Amino acid sequence: MCKMAVVPDWHIICPYTRKFTHSRPHSSPCRVYSRSVFQNMFRPSSSTTVANPILSSLDVKRILFQKITEKGDELKRAFHLLDTANNMTVTKSELRRVITTFLLPLTREQFQDVLAQIPLTSSGAVPYLVFLSRFGGIDLNIIVIKRGGENEMNGCRTLKDLEAQVGEKIFKNIKTVIKALMLIDVNTTGLVQPHELRRVLETFCLKMKDEEYKKFAQHYNIDKDAAVDYNVFLKNLGSNNDLNLKYNMGSQEVLWENQRVKSFKREEPPSSAVSDNIWKNYSLDEIETAFCLELSKCYEKVEKALSAGDPCTSGYVSLNYLKIVLDTFVYRLPRRIFIQLMKSLLYKIDLLKTKPVFKYEE
Structure with missing residues (x-):
């Protein structure tokens, strides 16, 4: 059975004058996951966690939405x-x-569920911008992917300049660069091909002319016919006396070891009982006021996310998708309270005869 409802114009219907003493609950599931995964800057999710089969489809969507947004x-x-x-x-x-x-490990069934929601090409390939749009609200019209250092291609830089620029950009974003290298290193050998290393550097750091990369590679003994130990490369780059940089190699050795051994730490979804306890002492009116206050701070993000979930611009999204968006940007409410809140707002819309902004169906 189809259920029709209207998500109201929040600016008209939500009063912002009443005080609400309860601060934003810090147990939002996406934020909890984010803290647990990124607490250690040298700990990628793939190396310290395995897929958690108890995560529901809604849990997976919620986590993906939050992390892709970030x-x-x-x-x-x-x-x-x-x-x-x-x-x-x-x-x-x-x-x-x-x-x-980069996000979280999934079981085969969880991944197939994600894959089923992406229209594949005739050859069976995955259009990744569609994935980012469907699961993260990223605008499909923004398709330009800038590579690092596009504005640094004027003239031929010296080896010292290249070392300084590459080193600064790598170690400013060391965790992402390591993940990119691990993405290429499918068999977790610690080795990549020279052309793969260059592609990582040019995608995440800066683009180099052929003659620039040649002298850079020669200085670091990168042979075009031999695989590169990127662990050693990063250590050498960081220990270069001309660079005011520090690279904790010990942490990386632990990282690679952990990657091979695999920990069985799982990401646990917070229980509904915990969520209920957060809100049980507040009336629906108080929750509505707090919800509207928080929504007013992120209205544009919510609107953009809802639009991303409506690629046909029909004005409709599923109730589950609406809840994922509001859970991510506003508050995570227990489903029972969420439904009550939506009914309350819709009732006020009927009274005010306000023109709807978004509609959803389930």
Whole structure:
């Protein structure tokens, strides 16, 4: 059965004058996951966690939405790294590797559920911008993926300049660069091909002319016919006396070891009982006021996310998608309270005869 409802114009219907003493609950599931995954800057999710089979489809969507929203540009670069043909697609296995390395590991069933929601090309490839749009609200019209250092191509830089610029950009974003190298290193050998290393550097750091990369590679003993130990490369770059940089190699050795051994720490979804306890002492009116106050601070993000979930611009999204968006940007409410809140707002819309902004169906 189809249920029809209207998401109201929040600016008209939500009063912002009443005080609400309860601060934003810090137990939002997406934020909890984010803290647990990124607490250690040298700990990628793929190396310290395995897929959690108890995560529901809604849980997976919620986590993906939050993380893609936070790391959209980083993910575009990761996909571009794998998209050597520049046709804006990757294989199914490459999509899974990106999700595992940068977002969260999924079981086979969870990944198939994600894959089923993406329209594949006739050859079975995955259009990764569609994935980012469907699961992260990223605008499909923004398809430009800038590679690092495009404005630094004037003239031929010295070796010292190259070392300084590459070193600064790598170690300013060391975790992402390591994940990119691990994305290429499918068999977790610690080795990549010279052309793969260059592609990582040019995608995440800066673009180099052929003669620039040649002298840079020669200085670091990178042979075009031999695989590169990127662990050693990063250590050498960081220990260069001309660079005011520090690279904790000990942490990296632990990282690679952990990657091979695999910890069985799982990302646990917060229980509904915890969520209920947060709100049980407040009336629906108080929750509505707090909800509207928080929504007013992120209205544009919510509107953009809802629009991304409506590629046909029909004015409709599913109730589950609406809840994912509001859980991510506003508050995570127990489903029972969420439904009550939506009914309350819709009732007020009927009274005010306000023109709807978004509609949803389930």
